[in-house]
Amino acid sequence: xxxxxxxxxxxxxxxxxxxxxxxxxxxxxxxxxxxxxxxxxxxxxxxxxxxxxxxxxxxxxxxxxxxxxxxxxxxxxxxxxxxxxxxxxxxxxxxxxxxxxxx
Amino acid sequence: xxxxxxxxxxxxxxxxxxxxxxxxxxxxxxxxxxxxxxxxxxxxxxxxxxxxxxxxxxxxxxxxxxxxxxxxxxxxxxxxxxxxxxxxxxxxxxxxxxxxxxxxxxxxxxxxxxxxxxxxxxxxxxxxxxxxxxxxxxxxxxxxxxxxxxxxxxxxxxxxxxxxxxxxxxxxxxxxxxxxxxxxxxxxxxxxxxxxxxxxxxxxxxxxxxxxxxxxxxxxxxxxxxxxxxxxxxxxxxxxxxxxxxxxxxxxxxxxxxxxxxxxxxxxxxxxxxxxxxxxxxxxxxxxxxxxxxxxxxxxxxxxxxxxxxxxxxxxxxxxxxxxxxxxxxxxxxxxxxxxxxxxxxxxxxxxxxxxxxxxxxxxxxxxxxxxxxxxxxxxxxxxxxxxxxxxxxxxxxxxxxxxxxxxxxxxxxxxxxxxxxxxxxxxxxxxxxxxxxxxxxxxxxxxxxxxxxxxxxxxxxxxxxxxxxxxxxxxxxxxxxxxxxxxxxxxxxxxxxxxxxxxxxxxxxxxxxxxxxxxxxxxxxxxxxxxxxxxxxxxxxxxxxxxxxxxxxxxxxxxxxxxxxxxxxxxxxxxxxxxxxxxxxxxxxxxxxxxxxxxxxxxxxxxxxxxxxxxxxxxxxxxxxxxxxxxxxxxxxxxxxxxxxxxxxxxxxxxxxxxxxxxxxxxxxxxxxxxxxxxxxxxxxxxxxxxxxxxxxxxxxxxxxxxxx
Numbered sequence: 001x002x003x004x005x006x007x008x009x010x011x012x013x014x015x016x017x018x019x020x021x022x023x024x025x026x027x028x029x030x031x032x033x034x035x036x037x038x039x040x041x042x043x044x045x046x047x048x049x050x051x052x053x054x055x056x057x058x059x060x061x062x063x064x065x066x067x068x069x070x071x072x073x074x075x076x077x078x079x080x081x082x083x084x085x086x087x088x089x090x091x092x093x094x095x096x097x098x099x100x101x102x103x
Numbered sequence: 104x105x106x107x108x109x110x111x112x113x114x115x116x117x118x119x120x121x122x123x124x125x126x127x128x129x130x131x132x133x134x135x136x137x138x139x140x141x142x143x144x145x146x147x148x149x150x151x152x153x154x155x156x157x158x159x160x161x162x163x164x165x166x167x168x169x170x171x172x173x174x175x176x177x178x179x180x181x182x183x184x185x186x187x188x189x190x191x192x193x194x195x196x197x198x199x200x201x202x203x204x205x206x207x208x209x210x211x212x213x214x215x216x217x218x219x220x221x222x223x224x225x226x227x228x229x230x231x232x233x234x235x236x237x238x239x240x241x242x243x244x245x246x247x248x249x250x251x252x253x254x255x256x257x258x259x260x261x262x263x264x265x266x267x268x269x270x271x272x273x274x275x276x277x278x279x280x281x282x283x284x285x286x287x288x289x290x291x292x293x294x295x296x297x298x299x300x301x302x303x304x305x306x307x308x309x310x311x312x313x314x315x316x317x318x319x320x321x322x323x324x325x326x327x328x329x330x331x332x333x334x335x336x337x338x339x340x341x342x343x344x345x346x347x348x349x350x351x352x353x354x355x356x357x358x359x360x361x362x363x364x365x366x367x368x369x370x371x372x373x374x375x376x377x378x379x380x381x382x383x384x385x386x387x388x389x390x391x392x393x394x395x396x397x398x399x400x401x402x403x404x405x406x407x408x409x410x411x412x413x414x415x416x417x418x419x420x421x422x423x424x425x426x427x428x429x430x431x432x433x434x435x436x437x438x439x440x441x442x443x444x445x446x447x448x449x450x451x452x453x454x455x456x457x458x459x460x461x462x463x464x465x466x467x468x469x470x471x472x473x474x475x476x477x478x479x480x481x482x483x484x485x486x487x488x489x490x491x492x493x494x495x496x497x498x499x500x501x502x503x504x505x506x507x508x509x510x511x512x513x514x515x516x517x518x519x520x521x522x523x524x525x526x527x528x529x530x531x532x533x534x535x536x537x538x539x540x541x542x543x544x545x546x547x548x549x550x551x552x553x554x555x556x557x558x559x560x561x562x563x564x565x566x567x568x569x570x571x572x573x574x575x576x577x578x579x580x581x582x583x584x585x586x587x588x589x590x591x592x593x594x595x596x597x598x599x600x601x602x603x604x605x606x607x608x609x610x611x612x613x614x615x616x617x618x619x620x621x622x623x624x625x626x627x628x629x630x631x632x633x634x635x636x637x638x639x640x641x642x643x644x645x646x647x648x649x650x651x652x653x654x655x656x657x658x659x660x661x662x663x664x665x666x667x668x669x670x671x672x673x674x675x676x677x678x679x680x681x682x683x684x685x686x687x688x689x690x691x692x693x694x695x696x697x698x699x700x701x702x703x704x705x706x707x708x709x710x711x712x713x714x715x716x717x718x719x720x721x722x723x724x725x726x727x728x729x730x731x732x733x734x735x736x737x738x739x740x741x742x743x744x745x746x747x748x749x750x751x752x753x754x755x756x757x758x759x760x761x762x763x764x765x766x767x768x769x770x771x772x773x774x775x776x777x778x779x780x781x782x783x784x785x786x787x788x789x790x791x792x793x794x795x796x797x798x799x800x801x802x803x804x805x806x807x808x809x810x811x812x813x
Contacts, residue, residue: 021795021799024792024795025792025795025796025799033792095790095791095792096790096792099788099789099790100789
């Protein structure tokens with residue numbers, strides 16, 4: 001029986017972070033990119049909670065995780081609104097075609 | 104009639120002609136009849152100078168009136184220290200007489216010119232020039248210092264230049280004016296050096312101050328030789344202006360100017376300025392200087408008289424006669440006959456002006472014919488001209504009852520006295536020879552022009568007596584050539600008021616050692632009864648001054664009657680031969696000319712002096728300038744051009760370096776920046792995802808790098 005320790009938590013969070021980054025980088029659809037961001041945020045949450053459990057920080061890690069969840073919800077709301085506006089402006093949500101920054 | 108009034112009037116006389124000049128030169132064309140304005144100014148000047156002369160000679164005959172003002176003051180000049188220059192007017196008897204002579208002749212010439220110059224394209228300008236000439240001449244006469252004299256001297260030279268070259272369309276006239284100016288400049292250079300010798304030592308230009316210094320024994324640079332040099336160098340100015348040998352060559356050429364101008368400038372006034380200058384510096388002339396001056400005058404009078412014998416141009420004869428007479432005056436100054444030299448200056452001014460105006464009248468009526476071989480018989484056509492011309496000719500030949508007789512006799516007596524006192528007998532001998540020649544060539548002129556049968560019938564028929572404004576000056580000047588203006592005695596001028604009261608030889612200020620023997624002050628030892636018994640019988644040297652003039656006048660007095668008889672004799676011979684050759688035609692002049700061909704040619708060709716100058720000075724100057732021009736063209740220009748070529752080469756190299764190296768470097772920098780930009784633009788895609796990839800990879804790389812610190 002393997003004792004579930006900090007390492008296991010960090011491994012899960014790393015996998016989750018990598019998947020999120022992968023999603024952000026590879027997806028063409030802006031919504032999919034947003035979903036990748038959610039994954040990255042959640043991997044960070046896992047790290048907070050894990051360090052809170054195994055470290056000597058009290059409850060602060062859990063509380064930060066709660067804040068992050070709330071922020072993620074707000075971020076999703078705003079980001080979706082942005083995506084809608086992008087769609088209105090460019091008639092697409094493909095991020096490859098939205099390269100106005102270059103100019 | 105106070106001193107200040109006389110001085111102010113003479114200042115007005117000086118400035119009025121200048122006013123006329125300025126008015127005419129700027130507004131002459133706008134004022135109708137502006138020549139009458141100028142003539143009127145001259146008449147006013149004449150009246151004022153008559154008034155001044157009367158006041159001076161009647162009330163202040165024995166004293167000099169001086170008005171002066173500080174012109175400029177230098178407190179500290181290098182070498183010289185503190186100096187000041189004064190401007191001023193000096194009225195002495197010489198000045199007022201000259202004032203009268205200049206203004207009278209100037210006025211008459213103005214009057215004469217009104218008719219003579221009628222229809223000339225530059226009529227008003229002519230009168231303006233006459234005005235500026237009169238102004239300058241009056242300046243020479245009035246000034247009390249030698250610097251102002253030099254300034255007016257140059258102004259006179261300038262106005263002479265303008266008037267000789269008045270018809271500058273004629274090449275000969277413009278050449279003559281240039282010649283006159285340049286030849287005068289030679290003399291003026293000497294004069295300026297002489298002035299500077301005096302000025303560097305005495306720090307003043309004023310005549311009286313300089314003479315006072317010399318009289319007190321303070322010689323220039325403490326040497327009599329410098330005094331002689333100063334006197335002779337200043338005399339060089341007179342050599343130029345008074346057309347003395349060897350600078351006489353300009354005066355005959357100056358006859359290219361209008362004839363009234365010749366009468367005013369080149370006969371009566373300007374050329375007399377040289378004699379006037381010698382009179383002004385007479386008291387500081389040393390024995391050596393005086394002897395040199397006498398010899399220069401003698402040579403001049405002789406050469407000019409011989410040339411005048413054979414000339415055929417009426418004005419040329421008169422010109423050489425003028426040179427000869429000026430030589431006479433200078434010679435008289437040199438032998439110490441100061442008063443007679445000045446007397447002759449005045450009488451000559453009148454009769455020579457009359458002769459020149461008479462020749463102008465003849466030329467005018469003969470339609471600009473000047474060759475006496477084409478004249479003859481004009482006596483009947485032009486009686487006034489003839490008689491005034493004749494009287495003046497008698498005067499210049501030294502016939503009794505004329506003014507010329509008085510002054511010429513005085514000069515001849517002066518040379519005789521000089522000969523007897525110093526042993527220089529050549530001077531009186533030449534003087535009498537010149538008197539003979541003068542009588543001969545003047546009567547030759549009169550006979551060929553006015554007597555006999557007309558040789559050019561066509562021109563004779565058109566000849567006519569000149570209008571009143573031309574005849575009147577002639578008559579007036581002829582009257583002034585008679586004796587009674589200068590003294591009541593027609594034989595001995597010494598008792599007349601002119602010489603007895605007005606003009607007296609001044610006492611020399613030159614130290615004893617530099618004087619002629621006959622001018623030395625004699626001291627006689629006389630026994631004086633002393634008040635003190637102890638020194639009774641002691642011989643005390645008491646100076647008893649026998650002045651130059653007393654001693655010399657005594658010799659002159661003795662020479663007077665011999666000179667008079669001899670001069671009448673030689674004058675008679677000259678006139679007699681003249682009548683024999685040209686009137687009665689008993690002697691054929693051509694035969695004589697043929698028998699002494701070389702001498703005749705020498706005279707006809709003016710002693711080849713112009714040719715000699717042409718071969719030496721002019722050719723030499725031309726060669727020198729040609730050499731200098733070549734030097735300029737080849738060497739100086741070569742250096743300049745070489746510098747230019749080198750500079751051009753260097754700039755071309757510099758240009759290439761700029762284009763290739765500097766520009767290349769700048770362009771390369773730009774090109775490199777462009778390359779770098781192109782390279783880095785690739786990373787700037789504008790896609791967020793690319794950036795994220797970069798961030799992630801960068802973070803990984805950083806992790807890898809900083810691994811040891813974890």
